[in-house]
Amino acid sequence: MGTSDQILPLFTHHFQFRATFQDLPALTFFVAANVIACRYLLQSLPFFLISIICPSIVGARLLLLIADTVMLALTLTGVVSAAIIVYLAHVGNRRANWIEICQQFNEFCQQTSGAVVASFASVLIFIILVIMSALALRHH
Numbered sequence: 001m002g003t004s005d006q007i008l009p010l011f012t013h014h015f016q017f018r019a020t021f022q023d024l025p026a027l028t029f030f031v032a033a034n035v036i037a038c039r040y041l042l043q044s045l046p047f048f049l050i051s052i053i054c055p056s057i058v059g060a061r062l063l064l065l066i067a068d069t070v071m072l073a074l075t076l077t078g079v080v081s082a083a084i085i086v087y088l089a090h091v092g093n094r095r096a097n098w099i100e101i102c103q104q105f106n107e108f109c110q111q112t113s114g115a116v117v118a119s120f121a122s123v124l125i126f127i128i129l130v131i132m133s134a135l136a137l138r139h140h
Contacts, residue, residue: 026081027112033078034119037071037126044068051136058137065133072126079119086112 044064051060089109092100102109 024085026085030078030082030115030119033074034122037075037122040067040071061133061137065130065137068126068130068133072123072130075119075126076123079116079123082112082119083116086116 044067047060047064050057051064054060086109088098088100089105089112090100090102092098
């Protein structure tokens, strides 16, 4: 999503339309939420290793479970907000007088759609991670 950018020249090269993810706050939030989630995953590795080495430390597992749930919520809200914008880009909304832009900005729409699908996959991985963390905490 962060690299989605397309310029559509009209009539001359001096008059152009440009589409980037920064044009829409929902897509900017999507990128920010995914960056935060990726950074969290990298920073949570030491806690994960501690919980594997010392399974008797319940506090680290509980902290991971709570943080994983927060990251799941953040990632899910980001992907849902981006999915709504991508849907509107594909089909538009005649009542609000919004036209579909994907006929003109095809490359931009393909990149944003791919990012949304990939992020939905990461949400599923977070769900599995939360369930596994909860089950591991339950056994101890």
